[in-house]
Amino acid sequence: MRFYLLKVMRMKSKIIALGIALVLLASVIGTASALSNSGGGKWEYYKEITVKENSGKTLTDFQVLVELNSANFEFSKAKSDGSDIRFSANGEELNYWIEEWDAGAKRAKIWVKVPSIPANGETKIRMYYGNPSAGAVSDGDKVFEFFDDFEGNSLNTDKWIIFGNPKMTFSNSILDISGSCGAENANGDVLESKKNFNHPLIYEAYYKYDHTPWGNYAGIGLGRYSYPVSTHCAIEVDRSCYDNKGAFIIENGDSRDGCADWVVNDWEKTKIVWTDKFVSFERGGAVCTFTSSIPSQSIPVHLGDSYFNTLTSHHFREYIKPRLFIKFSHFLWDL
The missing domain is CATH 2.60.40 (Immunoglobulin-like)
Structure with missing residues (x-):
């Protein structure tokens, strides 16, 4: 991922x-x-x-x-x-x-x-x-606020903190991670970035997951799960241990959820836009926006808990609206 x-x-x-x-x-x-x-x-x-x-x-x-x-x-x-x-x-x-x-x-x-x-x-x-x-000199770490494409055969612990005991394998810049869902006020098996972030920003990630809707959890986005549930804040696309949210935000215990369900065993790209006025999720062609319970704290990148699978990349970039666009001229000279 x-x-x-x-x-x-x-x-x-x-x-x-x-x-x-x-x-x-x-x-x-x-x-x-x-x-x-x-x-x-x-x-x-x-x-x-x-x-x-x-x-x-x-x-x-x-x-x-x-x-x-x-x-x-x-x-x-x-x-x-x-x-x-x-x-x-x-x-x-x-x-x-x-x-x-x-x-x-x-x-x-x-x-x-x-x-x-x-x-x-x-x-x-x-x-x-x-x-x-x-x-080659292409280097996402030198371009983005935070970047990981999971090259190599182990987690970069200069970027990540491991909670619990998630199972991780690495192959061809793909992280395959799975673990257990934490109980209330517990972390479960998750990864959190060492660096914290605050709005405004855009988060993008490529991923797929392979579990059924009920009884498991998989979340990607931003959140600090070492906080008690009553005070933590998060912005994530998830499948809950207890329900089927699709997208979820929480600020000091006040939460909102909704959006389309995930697709099992299919690669998707998620974009999360986080500002002080709204949080929007774009995934699989669907967009949903929340205008309340907007997190205001600095929080880390987060991924886990159980049966989350095959991640290829994450990056954060500068956000503008309308989104930055590049238009090339149609003139092309023979070289």
Whole structure:
């Protein structure tokens, strides 16, 4: 399961509406070699991307989603896994993470951390590609507020605290976790991030679960289950030990629940938007929103308890409404 967390940009207690327009201009360079992990090779091509801010708010360390397709990018000129992609602005290499790269289907999603976008102004960044010798530098930890894609064969205990005794296995960046459901005022078998977070933010995760509706529990989201039930707060998509909630929030014992039920044994992506005014859940094409019992405390990322299965990634990122979008021009030059 991957986690990635983003901050929410706000101004005068209103959510910022941010428009980002990206225009790609393709160029041949053939000389760029100062970028990281070049493997001794050089980058043959770049595209210049113009990012325009129109909310009137200067943005710093902002995560920008770059979506590539056959209309705006020639995948044949990059490595098949996208590992030669690099970004820079004003001569400074930028951190990025590849969420998806499918050269066969000619589509990709790349999150780039842009240092500064001036209010009502523009920032130009370059996307380099075309170096067969280059190695991968995609790194979600350097892009998001919190990130874990469960690489390796053990849990990263610099990021997580283990409660109880959950069973965990790791394979191909998939965490398979199961355990026991805790009784009231008990933790059960769960993982909590060491770092706490507060609104505004967006949480996204890919997951599937494999248990039946009743008698078990599986939850992902944010929450501190070391608190007594009467005072704890949480925001999560869950299947309860005792009922069938779908989505659940609680603040100091006052809770709300609802939304569509989970799908068994099927990969889903959940997005949770948490602000001081509302919490919304988007999962499987359904969206539900709560406007009361909004948690106000700083709380950790949370996942567990029993028979939760196969997690691929979590991340938090910066939140805006309308959601940040990137539009490429349809002009494509032969390189």
